[in-house]
Amino acid sequence: MDRYRFGRCGPVNELYNKYEQEIKILFSRYPQDQKRSAIMPLLFLAQRETGYVSREAITQVAELTETSDTDVASVLGFYSLFQEEPGGRYRIQVCTDLPCALRGSETYLKQLCERLDVSVGQTTSDGLFTVEAVKCLAACHRAPMFQLQGDGEIKYYEDQSIEKTMQVVDTLRQKAADQKEAGHG
CATH class of the missing domain: 3.40.30.10 (Glutaredoxin)
Structure with a gap:
């Protein structure tokens, strides 16, 4: 997982850097070739602090799951559990x-x-x-x-x-x- 320190998101994948232990535990629940299964839990992590999932977080989740931004955005847009814009508390x-x-x-x-x-x-x-x-x-x-x-x-x-x-x-x-x-x- 050290490869996430350098990737599409720049020098550091902030999501990975902030939640490294949680992400490692999360990925341990899925087969190596099924990283996309972690998209929803990773979106919850990304949304945890700000109440919404930013553009940058979409890219970071895509990088972690080895999928495209479009794949992650389609999950984000489908479920009412995820927010794409800041809102009220x-x-x-x-x-x-x-x-x-x-x-x-x-x-x-x-x-x-x-x-x-x-x-x-x-x-x-x-x-x-x-x-x-x-x-x-x-x-x-x-x-x-x-x-x-x-x-x-x-x-x-x-x-x-x-x-x-x-x-x-x-x-x-x-x-x-x-x-x-x-x-x-």
Whole structure:
């Protein structure tokens, strides 16, 4: 793996340099000729600190897995678990696929955006929440629902009303305020 110290990414593959032990453990789980199997876990590592996967990180993951940037970008674009742009501390991802839309997700999303004073794809003025419309979160029978990403966790909230969701938002805002007051956020 020392070859990653010099490669397409310049003198050092920053992802490898930062997470060398984790990456070595990760690759030990796959056959030598199946490095591409590590694309998703490597994308999670790349996204860990900034909340999104940068262009540079795509190239670094491609280098580590001996694939192309296009291969990595296609995985990145397919899964709603990965972000290609910076956003709020928390991402509220509302499923708007047809079955969820039939259960009211589009109206719910519109109300959520109104309450947070943003449009879909935008981040609240306090920088805490980015609201996104996504496809299929595998809970059609429990719509409206959303996936919440933030603080290194992914949580699902099903059978939502705007009131229930705003309770979650208020709790997270209070958590952020408490952390800021304590000097941790």
